[in-house]
Amino acid sequence: MTPEEPPRFRVHPSPIGDILIVTTADGIVTLHPFDGPLRTEIERVALQLRAVPVPDEGTDASSRSSRRTRVAADSVFDVAIAQLDEYFEGERRGFELPLDWRLVRGFTRAALEAVCDISYGETASYGEVAVMAGTARAARAVGTACATTPFSIVVPVHRVVRADGSLGEYGGRPDLKRFLIELEQGPGIPPAPSGADATEAEAAADASSGADATDADASSGADATDADASSRAEATGAAAPAAPVGAKPAAGV
Known part of the structure; x- marks a missing residue:
């Protein structure tokens, strides 16, 4: 993650409510269900990361310099969402996702x-x-x-x-x-x-x-x-x- 590439987030609906997924260049840094205001969740994660996550909007021609990073982030989001859906449908028993452990210590x-x-x-x-x-x-x-x-x-x-x-x-x-x-x-x-x-x-x-x-x-x-x-x-x-x-x-x- 660089100053030009802040953490990104998506919200995915599920049988247990909305799930917030936040990624960095190193993988998923947090993934959890929430039931309060999205803004509150984003502020909490921003304090932990010391960087404000921005909505993931995919890639576009206006940001070619960061296109490769965004494509990788899109892939992580898409894979995570697909695996979550499979889990809730009873078709998946484990997850194969890149996790960024920077918020976990000791x-x-x-x-x-x-x-x-x-x-x-x-x-x-x-x-x-x-x-x-x-x-x-x-x-x-x-x-x-x-x-x-x-x-x-x-x-x-x-x-x-x-x-x-x-x-x-x-x-x-x-x-x-x-x-x-x-x-x-x-x-x-x-x-x-x-x-x-x-x-x-x-x-x-x-x-x-x-x-x-x-x-x-x-x-x-x-x-x-x-x-x-x-x-x-x-x-x-x-x-x-x-x-x-x-x-x-x-x-x-």
């Missing part, structure tokens, strides 16, 4: 890369992902990584659940998490414990204020709250662990 990247190893239709607990990422005691940091990820769906943080198998939050929108899990597994996901949603919603608001995703003790993010509860449950044996990565869903799920 352990957060290790956690999100571990999340990418959770297969379609399967789930893993926060503690299991921490082990996969190489830091067994970092379940809470995994929750923070899931709460603050710039990549939804294509990095399947919706597959990370509590130790008891219940879903928990998803950036303040647990209904989207349930939709994605049921798209992959079918219905039958355990409900959250009574009173949990209010606590997680408050934590989600903290995450949106810019908490550090690398701090295992951070209080931001609804998923961080889930991870803390998940970690305690695994330690005490109070709840049965979620299905390990690689296990096939139980019949009827």
Whole structure:
């Protein structure tokens, strides 16, 4: 990305609402559903990138000097949109897209890369992902990584659940998490414990204020709250662990 070529964005409709896709010369820098004003989302991304994304309008003869870059960006957008549509139609189980990880630092990247190893239709607990990422005691940091990820769906943080198998939050929108899990597994996901949603919603608001995703003790993010509860449950044996990565869903799920 150069000063002459700012990040570009498109908004793509989907069964879970509009999805914002922002690209740089290095690939997709953020992809996530949103339900608020587009302007607010663009301003938030602009603060993170220190550059204002502009609408993608394709290539034209008036910008021949940057035509090659725009053609590449158009290709990334087109491929991403095609793969998202295939996923929601049940025809795709994984994504093959160039990701620009510049907004992800430290352990957060290790956690999100571990999340990418959770297969379609399967789930893993926060503690299991921490082990996969190489830091067994970092379940809470995994929750923070899931709460603050710039990549939804294509990095399947919706597959990370509590130790008891219940879903928990998803950036303040647990209904989207349930939709994605049921798209992959079918219905039958355990409900959250009574009173949990209010606590997680408050934590989600903290995450949106810019908490550090690398701090295992951070209080931001609804998923961080889930991870803390998940970690305690695994330690005490109070709840049965979620299905390990690689296990096939139980019949009827």
